[in-house]
Structure formats: structure tokens, C-alpha cells
Amino acid sequence: MLLRVKLFAALFAALVSAAALLGGCASVGEPDPQFAWVQWTGAAQPQVRLVPAGAQCPPLEVDGQLVTMHMRAAAGAPSSPTRPAWDASVCEAAVPPGASELRVGSQRLPVPAPQARRIVLLGDSGCRIAPGVAQACDDAEAWPFARVAAAAAATRPDLVVHLGDYHYREAPCPPGTSGCAGSPYGFAWEPWRADFFVPAAPLLAAAPWVFVRGNHEECARAGQGWARLLAPGPFDAQRSCDDPRNDGVADYASPYAVPIGAGVQLLIVDSAVAGNTPLNPQNPQDALTQKQYAQDMRDLTRLAAPPGVRSWFISHHPVLGFAANGTGLFPGNPALQQALRGVNGPVLFPAGVQLALHGHVHLFEALSFAQDEPPTLVAGHAGTKLDTDLPQAALQGASPAPGVQVREALHAQRFGFVLLENTGPDTWTLSAFGTDGSVSAQCKLGPARAFRCTPAR
The missing domain is CATH 3.60.21.10 (Metallo-dependent phosphatases)
Structure with missing residues (x-):
């Protein structure tokens, strides 16, 4: 019975990791973002935004469940030579209604x-x-x-x-x-x-x-x-x-x-x-x-x-x-x-x-x-x-x-x-x-x- 539980836990962890990667997010083992914050948007809905440490968006943990963060704006050169290139990406994800705990990596974020x-x-x-x-x-x-x-x-x-x-x-x-x-x-x-x-x-x-x-x-x-x-x-x-x-x-x-x-x-x-x-x-x-x-x-x-x-x-x-x-x-x-x-x-x-x-x-x-x-x-x-x-x-x-x-x-x-x-x-x-x-x-x-x-x- 114990072996079955351990196998199930390992399978669940593997599925979560695979889902995160397929969704365009980094695995849970990714380094903490450079900066992460919560802000209100024009849709009267709060979002988590962050500047990742790497090229991918890490997953957002909401009440113990992993949520895919999407790339808001990738680093790169602008379309006009008169405006500077940006060497930082920005990720975002909506905060679900009723959320009581938000985390990205080891960082705990404030809940509205x-x-x-x-x-x-x-x-x-x-x-x-x-x-x-x-x-x-x-x-x-x-x-x-x-x-x-x-x-x-x-x-x-x-x-x-x-x-x-x-x-x-x-x-x-x-x-x-x-x-x-x-x-x-x-x-x-x-x-x-x-x-x-x-x-x-x-x-x-x-x-x-x-x-x-x-x-x-x-x-x-x-x-x-x-x-x-x-x-x-x-x-x-x-x-x-x-x-x-x-x-x-x-x-x-x-x-x-x-x-x-x-x-x-x-x-x-x-x-x-x-x-x-x-x-x-x-x-x-x-x-x-x-x-x-x-x-x-x-x-x-x-x-x-x-x-x-x-x-x-x-x-x-x-x-x-x-x-x-x-x-x-x-x-x-x-x-x-x-x-x-x-x-x-x-x-x-x-x-x-x-x-x-x-x-x-x-x-x-x-x-x-x-x-x-x-x-x-x-x-x-x-x-x-x-x-x-x-x-x-x-x-x-x-x-x-x-x-x-x-x-x-x-x-x-x-x-x-x-x-x-x-x-x-x-x-x-x-x-x-x-x-x-x-x-x-x-x-x-x-x-x-x-x-x-x-x-x-």
C-alpha cells in the first residue's frame, strides 16, 4: 500500500511538471523571479506579474495548486530603431476569486x-x-x-x-x-x-x-x-x-x-x-x-x-x-x-x-x-x-x-x-x-x- 502511494505521488509530480512545461512555464525548480507583485487591472481583476530570472515564466501557486503564468512581453528589440531594446521579460496570471495564498517559488505574494x-x-x-x-x-x-x-x-x-x-x-x-x-x-x-x-x-x-x-x-x-x-x-x-x-x-x-x-x-x-x-x-x-x-x-x-x-x-x-x-x-x-x-x-x-x-x-x-x-x-x-x-x-x-x-x-x-x-x-x-x-x-x-x-x- 505504501509503495502504491509513493508511486502515485511520483506520477502526480511528473504530470504537474509536464503540464507546466507544455503550458510554456518553467518547472517548479526554476529560480525565484527577479521581482513579483500583485496589481489591479482595467478589468477590475487583480493579476500577478513578475520579471522572471530566466527566459521562461515560472508557475504561480494558488492555494497549493499550480497555475500557468503567460508571457506578457518577451525581451527583445522594438520595431523602431529610435526606441531601446528591452532585455527583461514580463509574465502575468490572473488571481482567481477567493484565492487565499499566492506563491511564486519561495516568494509569498500579497492577496487582495x-x-x-x-x-x-x-x-x-x-x-x-x-x-x-x-x-x-x-x-x-x-x-x-x-x-x-x-x-x-x-x-x-x-x-x-x-x-x-x-x-x-x-x-x-x-x-x-x-x-x-x-x-x-x-x-x-x-x-x-x-x-x-x-x-x-x-x-x-x-x-x-x-x-x-x-x-x-x-x-x-x-x-x-x-x-x-x-x-x-x-x-x-x-x-x-x-x-x-x-x-x-x-x-x-x-x-x-x-x-x-x-x-x-x-x-x-x-x-x-x-x-x-x-x-x-x-x-x-x-x-x-x-x-x-x-x-x-x-x-x-x-x-x-x-x-x-x-x-x-x-x-x-x-x-x-x-x-x-x-x-x-x-x-x-x-x-x-x-x-x-x-x-x-x-x-x-x-x-x-x-x-x-x-x-x-x-x-x-x-x-x-x-x-x-x-x-x-x-x-x-x-x-x-x-x-x-x-x-x-x-x-x-x-x-x-x-x-x-x-x-x-x-x-x-x-x-x-x-x-x-x-x-x-x-x-x-x-x-x-x-x-x-x-x-x-x-x-x-x-x-x-x-x-x-x-x-x-
């Missing part, structure tokens, strides 16, 4: 929670190396994203939302600059690895993610990495950013919803090419953007319409935020305002939108308005060189868009992240954390469209 009660928000995390600018990537004080990620992981979140701009190493470190000497640069895999995946590793292991596209991930910049690694939709040649002739398609994506429980959904908007100036319909590129954004806001308004559902609008560019302009302010984003106003009229956001979340400005901002617009949170301070702080005097009654005035404003020029905690049936507490885990500010968000904020004492 039925309700996300603790949500980490961060954005603009990469180390900026560009002509004329060289952040000290090797200095944890000057570029603290690894510290931010570790501190955020320590809060034990159920979900992480990155508000865009992952990749900043666009140029070589200037000669004689010790703080970034030897850094990879350009738009291929190695800069992505150094700028995001290595420092983010503990936070990738802590919770599933929602990835928002920033302007640094448009096709002309780090779009190839975005399309392969993080984009919420399927990967295909037209949306790969490999060929500039397809950028008019690949630089845009329709809004999508991520349900997080408790009657709340995230509405993700791709604003990668929004820019900072009004759109000119006489310009062909602007006309394309205007047409796409108008359709996006119609789709968003439809997604925000279900009764009893509170929606949080998320885009990289702040619709109603600010950046500093000497002693004054740069207001909002005119392209997104134009699109929202064309669909919703004088009140920009649909009634179902309770909160707006953004990155892009390298500061922390929490803003409420005198009009019936949702409060705005800007969290673009995860590691990229900080922007000039907002002048407090200029914020009093400031207008980020025609007909909208600031009622209350709290802001800070410090590195960190934000934690949103569900503290009641219709109540969320927002805490602004620094790199050392200290809290500099807290805000309360109730059913109404307003923050109640206080600096920490």
Missing part, C-alpha cells in the same frame, strides 16, 4: 483584501537625473524612496496606490558627480529596476498595487517600461510604445474602476500627456488629446453614476492642485479642467466623486474648496527632488480653476507618503507620514466633500 481599510498613497518616487539636474541617488537622505517604501510597508496596508512618475533616470550622471556615479540611465529595464523595483521591493511584498501613469511614462519617455511592466490593460504591439507611429494610441487609455469595498471605488484616469497649458484645438496633437480626454470624462461620469457608491478620482496631474511660481501659484491642470467642464458644466467633478488624488507636484497638499468640488490630495513627495513649497499667503482664497476658490489648505515640503484609514462607516482618516514614520498632518474625510485637517503636534 475584500475591503481595503488601509491604503498607502505615494507618487513621484524616482531619482531625477536629467540635463542640468543630478539627484544623489546613492544618498538615502537626498533620494529616500527606499526609506519611504520601508516605512509605508511597516503600516501594513491593504492596498498601495502609486500616483505616477516612477522613472527619472533619463540622462547619465554628470562626470565628477559622486552621488549618482555609475547609475544606469535611459528608458530600458536597468533604469526601471534601479529607480523603482529595487527600492520598492518591501512595499511590493506588503500589498497589492494600483499603478497610475505619469508624464514620465508617456511613450516618448519611459512608456515602453510602463506598457510592459505596469499598464492595466493587455500588452500588444500597438500599445507597446515600441514604435513612435503608434504613440497616438499608446499614449492614451480609458478610465477604469477598482472597487475597494465599503461602497468606495477608485476611478483611474490616464493623464500622461495632459501637459500644463490649455489645449489648442488648432494643433493636431492637442486636438487628439482634447478628443480623447472628452471621451474619458464621459466614461468617468458614467462610472461615477451608480447610486450609493462613493468614487475617488485619481490622475497623475492635479485638476485643482497648485505648484509654486515664485511668490505666486501655478493653478490646476487646464487640459483636464477643460475636459471635465465640457461634460459636467461649472461643477467640474460628477456628484459621485468624493475625493481627488494626484501626484506630479513634489509636495504634500490637502485642499478643500468653497464650492461643491471634492477635496484634493497631492502626494508627489515619495523621493524625487522636492519642489518649492507653496507660499501660504498666496493660498488664501486662491483659484485653481475659474469659479473655484480654496477654503482650507495644508501643505508640506518634506519626503514621505500618505496613509488613508477607514475609521468609520463613512469616515476616512488621512495621515501624512515622513520618512522616519512620524506624522506631520492629519485630515478627516466624511460623507461631505471636504477635509478637516490639523497639523500634528
Whole structure:
């Protein structure tokens, strides 16, 4: 009897191994992937994605059963000589509903929670190396994203939302600059690895993610990495950013919803090419953007319409935020305002939108308005060189868009992240954390469209 059991076990193991190989996956003995994570997709379904250690996709283990992972994007040269070759492959597999344990090799991956009660928000995390600018990537004080990620992981979140701009190493470190000497640069895999995946590793292991596209991930910049690694939709040649002739398609994506429980959904908007100036319909590129954004806001308004559902609008560019302009302010984003106003009229956001979340400005901002617009949170301070702080005097009654005035404003020029905690049936507490885990500010968000904020004492 014992021999029969052993033979059956050996046969079963052989069949599993053969099935994995026939399905295009590596055997269980394959080395652990370089990086593996769980993310939400545009189909409101979580996926496991990974960068394998070899050429094949390893199997995903779901509650003790092996599941085939498929090749999302194989390493290789693009179709255009003006875009770099990619020397890393990316694999993917859907997370089955009700899964309670996910593993790849020896790595245990986070399982999506039925309700996300603790949500980490961060954005603009990469180390900026560009002509004329060289952040000290090797200095944890000057570029603290690894510290931010570790501190955020320590809060034990159920979900992480990155508000865009992952990749900043666009140029070589200037000669004689010790703080970034030897850094990879350009738009291929190695800069992505150094700028995001290595420092983010503990936070990738802590919770599933929602990835928002920033302007640094448009096709002309780090779009190839975005399309392969993080984009919420399927990967295909037209949306790969490999060929500039397809950028008019690949630089845009329709809004999508991520349900997080408790009657709340995230509405993700791709604003990668929004820019900072009004759109000119006489310009062909602007006309394309205007047409796409108008359709996006119609789709968003439809997604925000279900009764009893509170929606949080998320885009990289702040619709109603600010950046500093000497002693004054740069207001909002005119392209997104134009699109929202064309669909919703004088009140920009649909009634179902309770909160707006953004990155892009390298500061922390929490803003409420005198009009019936949702409060705005800007969290673009995860590691990229900080922007000039907002002048407090200029914020009093400031207008980020025609007909909208600031009622209350709290802001800070410090590195960190934000934690949103569900503290009641219709109540969320927002805490602004620094790199050392200290809290500099807290805000309360109730059913109404307003923050109640206080600096920490």
C-alpha cells in the first residue's frame, strides 16, 4: 500500500511538471523571479506579474495548486530603431476569486483584501537625473524612496496606490558627480529596476498595487517600461510604445474602476500627456488629446453614476492642485479642467466623486474648496527632488480653476507618503507620514466633500 502511494505521488509530480512545461512555464525548480507583485487591472481583476530570472515564466501557486503564468512581453528589440531594446521579460496570471495564498517559488505574494481599510498613497518616487539636474541617488537622505517604501510597508496596508512618475533616470550622471556615479540611465529595464523595483521591493511584498501613469511614462519617455511592466490593460504591439507611429494610441487609455469595498471605488484616469497649458484645438496633437480626454470624462461620469457608491478620482496631474511660481501659484491642470467642464458644466467633478488624488507636484497638499468640488490630495513627495513649497499667503482664497476658490489648505515640503484609514462607516482618516514614520498632518474625510485637517503636534 505504501509503495502504491509513493508511486502515485511520483506520477502526480511528473504530470504537474509536464503540464507546466507544455503550458510554456518553467518547472517548479526554476529560480525565484527577479521581482513579483500583485496589481489591479482595467478589468477590475487583480493579476500577478513578475520579471522572471530566466527566459521562461515560472508557475504561480494558488492555494497549493499550480497555475500557468503567460508571457506578457518577451525581451527583445522594438520595431523602431529610435526606441531601446528591452532585455527583461514580463509574465502575468490572473488571481482567481477567493484565492487565499499566492506563491511564486519561495516568494509569498500579497492577496487582495475584500475591503481595503488601509491604503498607502505615494507618487513621484524616482531619482531625477536629467540635463542640468543630478539627484544623489546613492544618498538615502537626498533620494529616500527606499526609506519611504520601508516605512509605508511597516503600516501594513491593504492596498498601495502609486500616483505616477516612477522613472527619472533619463540622462547619465554628470562626470565628477559622486552621488549618482555609475547609475544606469535611459528608458530600458536597468533604469526601471534601479529607480523603482529595487527600492520598492518591501512595499511590493506588503500589498497589492494600483499603478497610475505619469508624464514620465508617456511613450516618448519611459512608456515602453510602463506598457510592459505596469499598464492595466493587455500588452500588444500597438500599445507597446515600441514604435513612435503608434504613440497616438499608446499614449492614451480609458478610465477604469477598482472597487475597494465599503461602497468606495477608485476611478483611474490616464493623464500622461495632459501637459500644463490649455489645449489648442488648432494643433493636431492637442486636438487628439482634447478628443480623447472628452471621451474619458464621459466614461468617468458614467462610472461615477451608480447610486450609493462613493468614487475617488485619481490622475497623475492635479485638476485643482497648485505648484509654486515664485511668490505666486501655478493653478490646476487646464487640459483636464477643460475636459471635465465640457461634460459636467461649472461643477467640474460628477456628484459621485468624493475625493481627488494626484501626484506630479513634489509636495504634500490637502485642499478643500468653497464650492461643491471634492477635496484634493497631492502626494508627489515619495523621493524625487522636492519642489518649492507653496507660499501660504498666496493660498488664501486662491483659484485653481475659474469659479473655484480654496477654503482650507495644508501643505508640506518634506519626503514621505500618505496613509488613508477607514475609521468609520463613512469616515476616512488621512495621515501624512515622513520618512522616519512620524506624522506631520492629519485630515478627516466624511460623507461631505471636504477635509478637516490639523497639523500634528
